[in-house]
Amino acid sequence: MITRALLLVLLAVNYPAPICLAQTTNSLGMPLVPIPAGSFYRGAERKGKDIDESPVHRVTLANGFLMGATEVTNAQYEAFNPTHRQLRGKQGFSTGDNEAVVFVSYPEAVSFCAWLSQKEGKPYRLPTEAEWEYACRAGSISDFSMGNVLPAAYHKSQTTNRDAQTVSLEVGKTPANPWRLFDMHGNVEEWCLDWYGPYASGPQRDPVGRATGLYRVTRGGSHGTPVQFLRSANRLGMIPADKSWLVGFRVVQAPMPASAPLPVMAPPPYPRAISQQKANWPRLDATKPIFHEPLRYVLEPDCGRKVPFYSHNHQPAVTWCSNGDLLAIWFSTDEESGREMTVLSSRFRAGQWDEPSEFFKVPDRNMTGASLLHDGNGTIYHMNGVETDGDWQDLAMVLRTSRDNGATWTAPALVAPEHTKRHQVIAGMIQTREGWLVQPADADPGPTGGTAIHVSKDKGRTWTNPYVGEQTPSFRAGETGGLIAGIHAGVVQLKNGDLLAFGRKNDIPAPDSSGLRMPMSLSHDGGKTWTYAPSPFPPVWSGQRLVVSRLNEGPLLLVSFTHHPDDRNPAGMTFRAVDGTSYKGYGMYAALSFDEGKTWPVVKLVTDGRERYLNGGAWTGAFEMNKTHAEPKGYLAMTQTPDNVIHVLSSSLHYRFNLAWLNALPAPVK
Structure with missing residues (x-):
């Protein structure tokens, strides 16, 4: 040509x-x-x-x-x-x-x-x-x-x-x-x-x-x-x-105009200068429980900065940077199917969050779905969906990388160029023990279509979808299909190389007929096929997104929610206190598995018991946190920094705690 x-x-x-x-x-x-x-x-x-x-x-x-x-x-x-x-x-x-x-x-x-x-x-x-x-x-x-x-x-x-x-x-x-x-x-x-x-x-x-x-x-x-x-x-x-x-x-x-082009626009003054000095992560006492005050990370920018900040801010992703910062991104829009949707970012440094800046925007295109991952060797991966127009069904997947703590990024590359289903990116890209990248993506824009995965074995240069076939599985217990059960799935690799995933909807009845459970999917072949079973956890509902990860110390951590947030008489979940008594709790909880997902002996409400007013933004809004109530819903994202602090973002709030806090039972509820 x-x-x-x-x-x-x-x-x-x-x-x-x-x-x-x-x-x-x-x-x-x-x-x-x-x-x-x-x-x-x-x-x-x-x-x-x-x-x-x-x-x-x-x-x-x-x-x-x-x-x-x-x-x-x-x-x-x-x-x-x-x-x-x-x-x-x-x-x-x-x-x-x-x-x-x-x-x-x-x-x-x-x-x-x-x-x-x-x-x-x-x-x-x-x-x-x-x-x-x-x-x-x-x-x-x-x-x-x-x-x-x-x-x-x-x-x-x-x-x-x-x-x-x-x-x-x-x-x-x-x-x-x-x-x-x-x-x-x-x-x-x-x-x-x-x-x-x-x-x-x-x-x-x-x-x-x-x-x-x-x-x-x-x-x-x-x-x-x-x-x-x-x-x-x-x-x-x-x-x-x-x-x-x-x-x-x-x-x-016509001949080409003889005019000189306008110069390339200088980057905006925000985000302010990003340090390139490698962080010296402190060694924290692994036996000392840590739970910090929840912080708001979605901050409205000063109007003079002209950052495109809209009424609906939602769907976060987060990772750590080699310089010690956290980088968080989320979409900002007036309508979730709007062409105005843009991806904003904020940076956590020196104990506080910056005002947001525009992070990624293809003009007049819907930008639903984003993820971030630090590979541990200085490269940050950013995957994003890009629509043809609005809505979030027909998305292409675009990848960018940064080697300077997110200060600059490569040009966006279409790694899944077809605008189609199975491309709605979910926060939670993982890196396997082989060094492969695994990116989950909703298989359907509806509530029950399951989750696909995309895999790169060459550090993001090429991607494949191991799913074989077009038909959506039935997601029944004991059956096998080519998709993860549930949308917005979280995926983790087990020590034997298998993939374990949890999702929202496509719920599976508990074996004791006690009700529906969050579906759990297991793959022995790198995501080509998945076998379905009920998890021990309650279903995830509208306005909620779970997250699962392997901690630096080895256990698996799942963070989710106890009940549908609109239930008038929620069932909640039963939690244990330090004196052996039990109590009902409601909202966000964290669960630990020490045997690769077979059992989850530690299940804890994500609250330090202090009474406080908080606002979860997006679909969550205002809520009270106390001994028995945590955030009722939100889309979750998680990263763990090299100092072993666990960072969980909901749609607007930033939680910080460690494994010692998760293992410590709370005081009795009186």
């Missing part, structure tokens, strides 16, 4: 002069519409999730250009790449010759333009973001080229659908804009030439975006995009290698 570098040479050297602006049809039958030189106001005065459209600024395009009246079709693209025909009808979309081509990455779109340039001896390329918006607006200053309301004739499936609604992507079927361009509001998103980055203020001439970046701009929205994201000014972005049923492209015929 022709590289983008070669395309730039062709455009800059072979085609230096402006092209003739007469409507024409090229050798592929593609109608090209003349777009005149001129000026317009780019962007919109928006805040919150659409702040990237500001500031509004005057843009002048010094030269006219020809632009495809429609998006590139299957027949046109396949004249360049006949093998793409195999993708027709994937996910049910784009089967016909005259439908917009989809499942095309940015490099593939660029290669098509280079091929067409050589074929015709004329300069073809993707439009710059400025050219695209100028052409879309067609002289308008309103939300859409025809006003502030998008007429029904342009609507296809303009909602966030968990299951994509199949519609025709035939080009040119909706009314053209005043400049005779079709499908600028919907049909498929369109790749633009620019790297995604913030706008500069002030007048600009022939802008071409930033010098480099992580994401390429897409514009126009798609057949499955809510209407507010179809506006002329709305900006989207994608990892260049990504592709889906929502994204295609159109071409322009």
